[in-house]
Amino acid sequence: MIRFFLNRLISGVVLVFVVATLTFMLMSLSGGNPARNILGEGATEEQVAAKAAELGLNLPIFERYWNWLTSALTGDFGSSWFTNEPVMSSLANKFPVTLSIVIVAILVTALIATVLGVTAAVRRGWIDRFVQVFAVIGFALPNFWVALVLVTIFAVTLRLLPATGFTPFDTDPSKWALGLVLPVAALVTGTIASTAQQVRGATIDILERDFVRTLRSRGISKQSLLFKHVLRNAASPALTVLSLQFVGLLGGAVIIEKVFALPGIGSLAVNATTQGDLPQILGLVVVMVVLVVIVNLLIDLATGWLNPKARVA
Amino acid sequence: MSDPAVQTPTIPGSPRGGLFSRVIGDKMALTSIIVFVLVLLSALLAPLLTSWDPSRADLDDVLAPAFGEHILGADGSGRDVLARLLYGGRMSLLGAFIALAVALLVGIPTGLIAGYYQKWFDSISSWSANLIMSMPGLIIVLAVISIIGPRMLSVMAVFGILLSPGVFRLTRNGVQSVRKELYIDAAKVSGVGDISIIARHVLGVVKAPLVIQAAMMAGIAIVLQAGLEFLGVGDSSTTSWGQMLNEAFLNIYVAPLMLIWPGVMIGITVGALAIFGTALRDAVQGTQSLPRARKTGSQEVLPAAIEVVDGALRDRDRRGTLLSVEGLRVGYPRADGDTSIVVDGVDLHINRGEVHGVVGESGSGKSQTAFSIMGLLPTGGRVLSGKIEFDGTEFDAGSAKFLTSIRGNRIGYIPQEPMSNLDPTFTLGSQLVEPMRRHLSLSRAAAKTRALELLDRVGIADPRRTFDAYPHEVSGGMAQRVLIAGAVSCDPELLIADEPTTALDVTVQAEVLDLLRSLQQERSMGVMLVTHNFGVVADLCDRVTVMQNGRVVEHGTVGDIFDAPQHPYTQMLLDSTLEGTPPRAPLATEDAR
Numbered sequence: 070m071i072r073f074f075l076n077r078l079i080s081g082v083v084l085v086f087v088v089a090t091l092t093f094m095l096m097s098l099s100g101g102n103p104a105r106n107i108l109g110e111g112a113t114e115e116q117v118a119a120k121a122a123e124l125g126l127n128l129p130i131f132e133r134y135w136n137w138l139t140s141a142l143t144g145d146f147g148s149s150w151f152t153n154e155p156v157m158s159s160l161a162n163k164f165p166v167t168l169s170i171v172i173v174a175i176l177v178t179a180l181i182a183t184v185l186g187v188t189a190a191v192r193r194g195w196i197d198r199f200v201q202v203f204a205v206i207g208f209a210l211p212n213f214w215v216a217l218v219l220v221t222i223f224a225v226t227l228r229l230l231p232a233t234g235f236t237p238f239d240t241d242p243s244k245w246a247l248g249l250v251l252p253v254a255a256l257v258t259g260t261i262a263s264t265a266q267q268v269r270g271a272t273i274d275i276l277e278r279d280f281v282r283t284l285r286s287r288g289i290s291k292q293s294l295l296f297k298h299v300l301r302n303a304a305s306p307a308l309t310v311l312s313l314q315f316v317g318l319l320g321g322a323v324i325i326e327k328v329f330a331l332p333g334i335g336s337l338a339v340n341a342t343t344q345g346d347l348p349q350i351l352g353l354v355v356v357m358v359v360l361v362v363i364v365n366l367l368i369d370l371a372t373g374w375l376n377p378k379a380r381v382a
Numbered sequence: 383m384s385d386p387a388v389q390t391p392t393i394p395g396s397p398r399g400g401l402f403s404r405v406i407g408d409k410m411a412l413t414s415i416i417v418f419v420l421v422l423l424s425a426l427l428a429p430l431l432t433s434w435d436p437s438r439a440d441l442d443d444v445l446a447p448a449f450g451e452h453i454l455g456a457d458g459s460g461r462d463v464l465a466r467l468l469y470g471g472r473m474s475l476l477g478a479f480i481a482l483a484v485a486l487l488v489g490i491p492t493g494l495i496a497g498y499y500q501k502w503f504d505s506i507s508s509w510s511a512n513l514i515m516s517m518p519g520l521i522i523v524l525a526v527i528s529i530i531g532p533r534m535l536s537v538m539a540v541f542g543i544l545l546s547p548g549v550f551r552l553t554r555n556g557v558q559s560v561r562k563e564l565y566i567d568a569a570k571v572s573g574v575g576d577i578s579i580i581a582r583h584v585l586g587v588v589k590a591p592l593v594i595q596a597a598m599m600a601g602i603a604i605v606l607q608a609g610l611e612f613l614g615v616g617d618s619s620t621t622s623w624g625q626m627l628n629e630a631f632l633n634i635y636v637a638p639l640m641l642i643w644p645g646v647m648i649g650i651t652v653g654a655l656a657i658f659g660t661a662l663r664d665a666v667q668g669t670q671s672l673p674r675a676r677k678t679g680s681q682e683v684l685p686a687a688i689e690v691v692d693g694a695l696r697d698r699d700r701r702g703t704l705l706s707v708e709g710l711r712v713g714y715p716r717a718d719g720d721t722s723i724v725v726d727g728v729d730l731h732i733n734r735g736e737v738h739g740v741v742g743e744s745g746s747g748k749s750q751t752a753f754s755i756m757g758l759l760p761t762g763g764r765v766l767s768g769k770i771e772f773d774g775t776e777f778d779a780g781s782a783k784f785l786t787s788i789r790g791n792r793i794g795y796i797p798q799e800p801m802s803n804l805d806p807t808f809t810l811g812s813q814l815v816e817p818m819r820r821h822l823s824l825s826r827a828a829a830k831t832r833a834l835e836l837l838d839r840v841g842i843a844d845p846r847r848t849f850d851a852y853p854h855e856v857s858g859g860m861a862q863r864v865l866i867a868g869a870v871s872c873d874p875e876l877l878i879a880d881e882p883t884t885a886l887d888v889t890v891q892a893e894v895l896d897l898l899r900s901l902q903q904e905r906s907m908g909v910m911l912v913t914h915n916f917g918v919v920a921d922l923c924d925r926v927t928v929m930q931n932g933r934v935v936e937h938g939t940v941g942d943i944f945d946a947p948q949h950p951y952t953q954m955l956l957d958s959t960l961e962g963t964p965p966r967a968p969l970a971t972e973d974a975r
């Protein structure tokens with residue numbers, strides 16, 4: 070188990086390193102004159118040269134990369150080229166917003182999708198058909214469009230829920246929760262649809278295994294069969310789906326935040342992208358990938374705990 | 383990092399019929415294709431369908447209502463919504479097409495090479511695929527946009543690379559599953575080159591899953607592109623559904639209905655792709671065969687069951703009957719609405735303490751009979767009629783209530799394949815303890831003590847270690863002993879053993895048969911021994927029922943059946959079993975003395 074975990078940890082670290090390096094190299098080599106972009110058309114050649122020197126843009130690319138990498142390892146991702154705000158502090162301000170949406174969304178997804186998927190697999194009938202139709206609808210409708218429709222109905226027309234804005238949890242938990250209802254609802258339609266479908270498939274697959282028949286032949290209770298044996302076996306594939314959903318939700322949240330004017334990393338990412346703000350983008354990419362790696366490791370641990378066979382792999 | 387195997391559609395075994403004909407034959411798939419083609423045509427033929435220029439803004443027409451001069455109204459800049467919808471489809475579909483093309487062009491060749499030649503290329507490409515799959519896609523795409531600018535088609539090409547691992551895995555796994563097949567070896571031996579083997583045999587297998595995957599990826603690409611444009615990182619000078627949503631969002635308080643049209647177009651297009659993928663997957667997987675069966679109504683005339691019973695057993699003592707099955711019929715629904723009958727009017731009588739063999743070739747309905755007695759038919763299977771009497775209680779063969787009260791408690795079951803019949807996520811011990819706690823109301827400690835005794839009884843050398851082991855940590859023979867221990871743990875009166883030794887090594891087979899015999903004698907259980915092996919029958923059984931095509935063709939004592947089989951099928955089975963071995967003729971040996 071430890072070896073398995075270390076293996077995953079090492080490939081995670083390699084992933085972060087590869088993505089960061091690729092982003093840095095491609096962005097630095099893509100040409101253009103960042104110093105000129107920052108100062109605008111009105112700046113003199115001297116000013117531009119001075120700015121380039123200040124940002125270290127006149128150094129050879131490998132030296133610049135080395136400098137970035139060594140300070141990044143200490144947690145210092147430099148400052149935004151355009152706002153001069155340290156990358157780490159802007160991320161620290163914005164990430165909690167995005168994370169609260171994504172974490173609430175993934176928990177809601179896990180709960181509802183499990184209930185729907187298992188019920189569909191066991192009961193079949195109308196709920197089974199519903200899950201299958203829902204899977205297509207959830208796949209077909211972009212979550213930001215669902216968000217737009219929800220805003221139009223519940224916030225603009227009915228004025229039941231706030232259309233925009235975010236209240237930090239420690240300021241007012243109930244307002245925090247109310248503000249999350251629409252963004253989370255928009256995000257989870259798609260993830261619930263596809264996860265429920267996967268849970269349904271995994272549960273049906275387990276229900277048809279030989280050992281389920283043998284367990285039934287031993288006369289154990291229906292509850293024990295379903296909640297102890299079937300769910301535990303179906304959990305590993307479901308967890309894998311959830312880890313993929315998490316990656317998707319991070320991206321989905323970036324888009325959703327625009328609809329609800331939430332002060333998460335969405336606007337930061339869009340601005341940094343359109344301006345070509347190298348330190349900001351690198352910081353974002355690294356933090357995102359690290360987050361994904363951590364979530365995958367947690368899922369691996371959970372899978373290993375649930376499924377003894379995975380511990381050997 | 384994570385294993386996304388669950389995402390990929392499964393590779394079908396041997397697809398029957400062409401992919402094309404299967405798609406056309408499926409109503410859902412056909413409808414979704416027609417819808418998609420209509421969307422495609424509406425984009426291609428946009429100039430014929432509307433006279434408006436999608437990018438001509440007219441200040442007089444700002445937010446003009448629908449059904450006037452503009453059929454669907456005009457947007458916030460006074461541009462015709464219908465024209466923008468039609469022309470916008472071009473950009474959205476082209477972007478998806480590019481992403482798809484790149485994903486396939488990268489994924490298929492690498493997958494083919496990795497799966498066919500394996501070795502170092504496989505390791506490197508699989509590792510890279512895992513790497514790409516765990517990247518946060520949208521953030522990577524945003525970083526790409528910051529590098530190359532808002533050139534949406536190039537961005538979609540890069541997104542195609544992010545999608546390619548799905549194609550790669552599917553192709554690689556498909557190739558790996560066929561390259562071990564004999565016909566590939568045959569092709570190699572007959573001098574067919576690698577490339578034509580790949581083209582002819584391998585691509586054929588991965589074709590259907592790839593089409594399914596491609597439909598899903600095209601949908602994902604359309605949604606992603608729209609998302610990027612909605613975010614405002616797209617090229618605002620082009621017309622596309624995402625751009626329309628972006629602009630509609632600016633007017634959300636003034637003209638919320640403007641959001642509907644592009645959303646509906648995306649929904650219809652992606653929905654058609656998703657339905658197509660799902661319908662195709664169902665069509666491909668629907669070729670899985672049900673248990674081999676005869677069609678209803680095929681009234682081939684079979685001779686009535688022949689009873690060969692000596693006098694002592696003919697007058698069956700009703701009090702001695704443990705299990706009696708009468709007129710059992712079992713059917714599976716078929717795709718055409720008909721029912722396949724797999725067990726057709728079977729009678730079976732097992733006395734207390736008797737070992738009763740049920741013999742027949744695979745597909746004769748013997749296992750299905752055993753499952754019906756326990757009420758454990760596989761999904762779809764149904765008892766159509768029949769009575770079962772267990773220890774004096776008579777009930778409908780289909781009723782679940784009585785069965786649940788006696789399963790595990792009074793009827794024990796030993797399956798054929800030991801490994802697949804143990805829950806891989808629980809220790810062997812806990813799987814033994816659970817039924818005993820329920821049926822015998824034992825405490826956890828008492829049940830554990832009893833489980834350890836049972837493990838010792840079935841010949842396991844180190845019961846404690848086995849108790850704490852998981853199924854994958856023990857051998858098949860040990861697993862079967864554990865399953866036998868589980869079957870007898872609550873002292874059942876009837877033991878149903880379904881080919882209990884077929885999956886085991888020959889040496890282990892003999893040991894397990896000895897164990898079964900001694901347990902049966904010690905507890906004087908009635909045993910229903912399902913087998914195709916007359917050797918096992920001769921070894922253990924008192925009486926035999928021979929089944930063919932879901933019917934009983936002959937039953938009687940072992941001695942009678944072996945000495946004087948009446949039914950031609952029994953004779954054939956016996957001949958094929960005993961061929962090449964010295965004839966078993968106990969009477970002859972007696973004579974020789």
